[in-house]
Amino acid sequence: MAPAGSQAFEGLSSPPLLQDVEGEGQDTVHDERKAADARDHRLVLRLRNGDDRAFEELVRIYQNRIFGLSLRMIGNRQEAEDLAQEVFMTVHRAIGSYRGDGRFYTWLYRIAVNTCKNRIKYLKGRHFHRSVPVEDSPEAQVQGTDGGPAVALQSSVAGPEAMAVGHRLQAAIQRELAALEPEHRLLIVLRDVQGMPYQEILRVTGLQEGTLKSRLHRARLALKERLKPHLT
Amino acid sequence: MALSQPTRAELMSAYLDEELPEEEARAFEEFLAGSPSAREELAELRRVVSLVAALPTVDAPADFCEKVSRRVRRRSSAPWDSRLSVITFSFQILSVVVILTAAALLMMIELDRASGPLERDRPNEVVSPQP
Numbered sequence: 228m229a230p231a232g233s234q235a236f237e238g239l240s241s242p243p244l245l246q247d248v249e250g251e252g253q254d255t256v257h258d259e260r261k262a263a264d265a266r267d268h269r270l271v272l273r274l275r276n277g278d279d280r281a282f283e284e285l286v287r288i289y290q291n292r293i294f295g296l297s298l299r300m301i302g303n304r305q306e307a308e309d310l311a312q313e314v315f316m317t318v319h320r321a322i323g324s325y326r327g328d329g330r331f332y333t334w335l336y337r338i339a340v341n342t343c344k345n346r347i348k349y350l351k352g353r354h355f356h357r358s359v360p361v362e363d364s365p366e367a368q369v370q371g372t373d374g375g376p377a378v379a380l381q382s383s384v385a386g387p388e389a390m391a392v393g394h395r396l397q398a399a400i401q402r403e404l405a406a407l408e409p410e411h412r413l414l415i416v417l418r419d420v421q422g423m424p425y426q427e428i429l430r431v432t433g434l435q436e437g438t439l440k441s442r443l444h445r446a447r448l449a450l451k452e453r454l455k456p457h458l459t
Numbered sequence: 460m461a462l463s464q465p466t467r468a469e470l471m472s473a474y475l476d477e478e479l480p481e482e483e484a485r486a487f488e489e490f491l492a493g494s495p496s497a498r499e500e501l502a503e504l505r506r507v508v509s510l511v512a513a514l515p516t517v518d519a520p521a522d523f524c525e526k527v528s529r530r531v532r533r534r535s536s537a538p539w540d541s542r543l544s545v546i547t548f549s550f551q552i553l554s555v556v557v558i559l560t561a562a563a564l565l566m567m568i569e570l571d572r573a574s575g576p577l578e579r580d581r582p583n584e585v586v587s588p589q590p
Contacts, residue, residue, distance in 0.1 A: 279528070286524045294519035308520060315527045316534070400510055418476070419511040425478045437469055444472035451507045458506070 267331040274322050286315050293339050299416040300343045302405040310346050314339045336431040347409050403453040411446030475504055
């Protein structure tokens with residue numbers, strides 16, 4: 228099940244993930260994923276040969292996903308932007324060590340996840356406070372699978388009051404998400420916000436399947452408890 | 460069918476995400492049919508997941524790519540930057556030590572100069588002969 232507002236299919240520029248779709252749909256997703264992998268492979272080869280345009284192309288393809296991950300993990304736009312930039316700088320520096328036997332996408336996410344973890348530790352040591360709520364920013368926008376509007380939190384009831392309620396709920400979700408343990412937060416962001424399939428999450432995090440399932444469940448239970456006051 | 464807690468935790472989210480193999484999913488549905496509390500928990504989790512999934516997507520700033528490229532170029536044009544910063548820091552510490560030492564030496568010389576003539580003056584003091 229792909230989450231309704233997830234970034235899994237946020238447009239042609241993003242790589243398709245292998246979702247649980249059946250029949251023809253699954254074949255299409257398979258084909259799209261293969262095409263995306265082949266494109267990444269070509270870009271990586273060009274980058275290794277010193278082609279900076281290939282690097283820029285890779286950045287443009289993945290910038291929204293990596294920035295989205297950083298922002299949901301850190302909760303502060305400025306810090307998230309710096310972190311996302313650092314991820315791509317690491318990619319540029321370490322591209323020689325990427326063997327190319329796995330998906331570039333997975334390798335990139337592994338770098339992003341490690342960078343996020345390190346930054347969270349660093350910020351915790353500096354008693355960092357998230358100063359700019361994610362949903363308050365003008366860039367925060369709802370997009371569906373075709374780039375158009377998706378089901379937003381405020382869309383179930385019409386009117387400005389419902390919009391305000393929806394915004395408050397969004398802010399509460401982000402706040403409570405940010406209050407979770409980083410390990411729990413990461414799984415919820417990867418799975419529920421970004422719509423990543425279990426197999427990809429396993430590759431990115433290096434977790435065992437049983438651990439992923441139980442930890443994700445605990446993470447959701449923890450978030451459910453935290454959200455209780457906002458949902459009654 | 461009773462399920463132990465870890466198994467239930469592993470199965471519930473995977474069932475919710477339709478990530479369970481068919482046979483396991485069917486077995487879990489059998490368990491759900493006999494457990495109202497598990498059904499309730501599942502419904503609550505489903506709601507939370509859908510709320511989180513409906514969070515707006517956030518796009519990177521429009522000039523993100525340019526900023527990354529600029530940072531990469533800056534690093535490429537000054538590959539010794541990181542080492543230089545360490546050298547600069549060490550150099551700063553060394554500078555402070557040298558300045559402090561020099562200041563201490565100067566102070567000692569000044570003190571020496573200030574007290575020196577007094578001591579030297581004493582032997583030269585003219586003592587008037589006693590009558």
